[in-house]
Amino acid sequence: MRIAIDMDEVIADPLSKFIKLYNRDCGVPLDLVLDPGNEIYHHVPEAVNMKWFDYINEKGFFRDLPVIPGAVAGIQKLQEQHDVYIVSAAMEFRNSLEDKYDWLAEHFPFISWQNIMFCGDKIIEADILIDDRIKNFKDFKGRPLLFSSPHNMLITGYERVDTWEQVLKAIL
Template sequence: MMRKSIAIDMDQVLANSYKKMVVAYNEAFGESLTEEEFLHGTKKSLDPSKEKRFFELLNEPSFFRDFEVLDPDSIEVVRQLNDHFDVYIATAAMDVPGSFHAKYEWLREHFPFLNTQNFVFCGNKAVIYTDYLIDDNPRQLQAFRGQGILYSMPYNEHVDGYVRVRNWKEIGEYFLKVGVEK
């Protein structure tokens, strides 16, 4: 029997990217936004004069290297999923091309049991042909052809039409329901 496959987004699903982004934003522009304010859309609504400078900060080769793991349970759940599924990491690294090496190193550090041949650095995830995609970005899920699973974040609260998970324990439970024995 052929194993099913899961693609997992990296930023704000495995890695807490916004925590460092809000610090960088506040330092660069003399602001004092909270992580919650930033998560609700500040990054997406930057004025053009700040947007270019902020992108330059994100595009620094080491920026993505030291993110915290978003949910400590993710490591064990991904390890268990990897025993039953073909697991891929699908990250939209084309949005920040300077991030490739740092993202690769981060994944190797935190998920050393994953096959590096299953790391996919892409833009539009319509090119991902797995059975499932776990992502926080509804735009990426719209383009995906399999079962989209929306990782809940404040900026996607209003989105319906997908299986929604709030943490990695819920992801583990979801895949138990679809037939994975741990």
């Protein structure tokens, strides 16, 4: 089977980095927990909301994101039986391209360049797509797996996985 896997909030964790930067610049608490259905910018005073855009467009933002727990072992496990592709909507942020490439090379060196895709719309042909954004499932003809993230917790009607353990259970 061909399995496509999103990056942000599925294998990489930008949220904790946002919170760290907001803490540094705006005094937002480091232990901030996002309410279900909320994006990070819902938790920040309006006046500093635009920081989000500054952070994410900065060179280096995506280079040192923490890896989502279980993602490395999970993808290695999937690769034993399946063709695994990383499919990230990186094209929205020009300065994320090299950072994401280098981040993957550091943490997932066993994924070859043939299996990496930076795109906008995810117009891919695959059997499974693991993603935290349902907009990416719109035209997808395979089986979508919604990877839980605070912002999507109020969404129903999709097969949901909360952790990489659950991903493996759902697929293998």
